[in-house]
Amino acid sequence: MSVESNSPYTVFIDEAERRVAVLDQRLLPHRVEYVDLKNAQEAAEAIRDMTVRGAPLIGVTGAAGMALAADESTETGFLIEAANLLKSARPTAVNLNWAVDFMLKRLKGMEPDRRRKAAWHLAAEICEQERSMSIRLAKHAQTIIEALYLKLGRPLNILTHCNAGKLATVELGTATAGIYTAFEAGIPLTVYADETRPRLQGTLTAWELKAAGVPVCLIADNAGGELMREGGIDLVIVGADRIAANGDTANKIGTYLKALAAADNQIPFYVAAPISTFDWTAKSGGDIPIENRSGDEIRWVRGIDKHGHETEVCITDPGIATVNPGFDVTPARLITGFITDRGVFVPEDLKDLRVNSHV
Structure with missing residues (x-):
């Protein structure tokens, strides 16, 4: 299939x-x-x-x-x-x-x-x-997944954050692109999807992977570090919303913490993104604007009640103060490499990607 x-x-x-x-x-x-x-x-x-x-x-x-x-x-x-x-x-x-x-x-x-x-x-x-970008990116990501599978000689456990799948693009996704094609090629793997508070985009990742038959496990945001410490994660792949010229990467809030945990446990941490996500005018993460969103995203959650009805519930004092940045910045030093539609690049070689992109 x-x-x-x-x-x-x-x-x-x-x-x-x-x-x-x-x-x-x-x-x-x-x-x-x-x-x-x-x-x-x-x-x-x-x-x-x-x-x-x-x-x-x-x-x-x-x-x-x-x-x-x-x-x-x-x-x-x-x-x-x-x-x-x-x-x-x-x-x-x-x-x-x-x-x-x-x-x-x-x-x-x-x-x-x-x-x-x-x-x-x-x-x-x-x-x-x-659409074409997603397919090209998938080929490069699959190469990384295949190499790790051959190295370890066992089924892989891959962690991802937010939703950088089909729902975030018009084809295979970015972070999930190579996962889909690697699974289709017969590589045994399981994806661990962070729920990604407050908007729970990770639940969408889990939903689309399950629909495609890819083994997936939804986890609480704070569980990722412990799974890495236990040796339960082999690879982390995330998407990106903006990548600075030096490789600093803005992605959904919580990505930075996953990168820190991956670095502390010597787990490869890749960012998958098309060339259009690179902002060569931003020298570093300090030049990337971070969107602050409504506190109601933290105070309220939507779901299905026990009777099967869609509903929203407030999970705290509705008047409580909140801080709700939509994104964080992961420093380039924590990133193993960038999987793009034009190949895989380590942070130090992004200058070559910039020259070849004609941007």
């Missing part, structure tokens, strides 16, 4: 019908529903409220938002306003900036009467590029 056939599509961009629909990931894993986006404002809100998640998918949705904006008006000023609105929706995810800026630059370079058709073509093209 192909692992590529078991998850719902995350985004539809219909160039002919000028229609955009996204999977509403706020409802997963309990319901699978799609939301039609009518304009750039709705695209920005879908990004902001996490209807769509994951840096690559956010970028594709941003590109689709620019196509929707061009349907409203092809005037340069209007497109600039739409671009700024979209980019402000999730400031840490650099794929969003990249996709929106790419669209805006291309559209500004042509006559207004050509922009509407071109915008939809470009958005569909970016979507297809992300």
Whole structure:
């Protein structure tokens, strides 16, 4: 059975019908529903409220938002306003900036009467590029997994954090891409998925892996370090929302702690991300903006009650103060390597990737 056939599509961009629909990931894993986006404002809100998640998918949705904006008006000023609105929706995810800026630059370079058709073509093209990227990245990640399996000579235990799977992209994912293809190639493995508070994206990773038949175990966020200390984890692979030129990496809050535990236990820690996630204008992690989100994400959780009804419950004093950064920065010194669609690079060699990326 192909692992590529078991998850719902995350985004539809219909160039002919000028229609955009996204999977509403706020409802997963309990319901699978799609939301039609009518304009750039709705695209920005879908990004902001996490209807769509994951840096690559956010970028594709941003590109689709620019196509929707061009349907409203092809005037340069209007497109600039739409671009700024979209980019402000999730400031840490650099794929969003990249996709929106790419669209805006291309559209500004042509006559207004050509922009509407071109915008939809470009958005569909970016979507297809992300799909191809995921497949290329998977090949490089699978090589690492295969080498470790041959070295250890036993089934592998791989830990991941947040959701950097199919739901975060338009194909195989980033952190999970090589896991899917390695499993399909017959390598025995089990994935340990951190639940990833407060939005519990790790539960989505577990859901999609289980749907694909990949052995998976959902664990509490704080269990990862103990599993590593016990020798129960062989490899850590995470995704990224923005990677600075020196390799410092912003990813979902909690990633830094996993990297520290991996380093202390001599466990390889890889970051899987496409070239569009690298921000060469950011010299280090200190240049990466960290999004702070609503405290209600900590105070409230959504799920299914014992009667099978969806509900939200408050788990603390509703007036309690909170601090809720959405991301943290893992220093490059804790990262074994970067798995990209253009190969695997250690932090010291990112300068070669930068030259080859023509960015």
